[in-house]
Amino acid sequence: DAGITQSPRHKVTETGTPVTLRCHQTENHRYMYWYRQDPGHGLRLIHYSYGVKDTDKGEVSDGYSVSRSKTEDFLLTLESATSSQTSVYFCAISVRRTGGGNTEAFFGQGTRLTVV
Amino acid sequence: KQEVTQIPAALSVPEGENLVLNCSFTDSAIYNLQWFRQDPGKGLTSLLLIQSSQREQTSGRLNASLDKSSGRSTLYIAASQPGDSATYLCAVPGSNYKLTFGKGTLLTVNP
Numbered sequence: 001d002a003g004i005t006q007s008p009r010h011k012v013t014e015t016g017t018p019v020t021l022r023c024h025q026t027e028n029h030r031y032m033y034w035y036r037q038d039p040g041h042g043l044r045l046i047h048y049s050y051g052v053k054d055t056d057k058g059e060v061s062d063g064y065s066v067s068r069s070k071t072e073d074f075l076l077t078l079e080s081a082t083s084s085q086t087s088v089y090f091c092a093i094s095v096r097r098t099g100g101g102n103t104e105a106f107f108g109q110g111t112r113l114t115v116v
Numbered sequence: 117k118q119e120v121t122q123i124p125a126a127l128s129v130p131e132g133e134n135l136v137l138n139c140s141f142t143d144s145a146i147y148n149l150q151w152f153r154q155d156p157g158k159g160l161t162s163l164l165l166i167q168s169s170q171r172e173q174t175s176g177r178l179n180a181s182l183d184k185s186s187g188r189s190t191l192y193i194a195a196s197q198p199g200d201s202a203t204y205l206c207a208v209p210g211s212n213y214k215l216t217f218g219k220g221t222l223l224t225v226n227p
Contacts, residue, residue, distance in 0.1 A: 042219040094213040107160040
């Protein structure tokens with residue numbers, strides 16, 4: 001798992017409540033990502049970070065915010081959860097390999113979020 | 117915008133058969149291509165990373181090929197086993213190494 005820990009692993013929450021998911025890495029890699037996985041849509045990028053306090057939006061960022069105050073932690077917040085945000089959320093890191101531009105992605109075990 | 121397609125969406129084979137999973141992508145300007153395995157309810161496990169300068173990469177019974185010019189990659193699994201049953205995903209990185217995924221091939225290997 002390349003030292004990636006996601007918490008919580010499962011969560012049920014009510015519509016309208018804020019929710020924060022945490023991703024922790026142990027190896028100080030620069031790039032971190034949040035994806036969601038849904039049947040019929042596959043994996044889609046929500047937000048990503050390219051350094052401490054450096055973040056940007058992905059394909060499906062509406063209703064989500066992120067923060068990265070230190071290298072090892074990347075937080076995803078659902079500001080006001082909706083049923084459409086019921087999904088499995090994956091955190092990933094990008095690890096640079098020898099040779100220019102080549103990186104390998106590693107994923108956490110996922111967080112299953114249900115919004116009722 | 118990069119688009120990644122995997123065919124077939126599902127595949128069922130008897131144990132011992134050799135099989136090929138396909139992945140195609142629309143923008144050939146890629147750094148590399150990565151194949152993942154996902155078991156039900158689990159995260160993604162990296163199987164093979166094939167760099168843009170390579171044509172093949174092997175790990176055990178798995179062999180991945182890459183043809184950038186045609187926008188295609190294949191994952192060959194030799195002598196399939198029931199334990200190979202999983203969803204197989206391919207992905208290509210873009211700017212800032214953001215991944216674009218195919219929707220996967222669900223493989224079932226029957227004993």
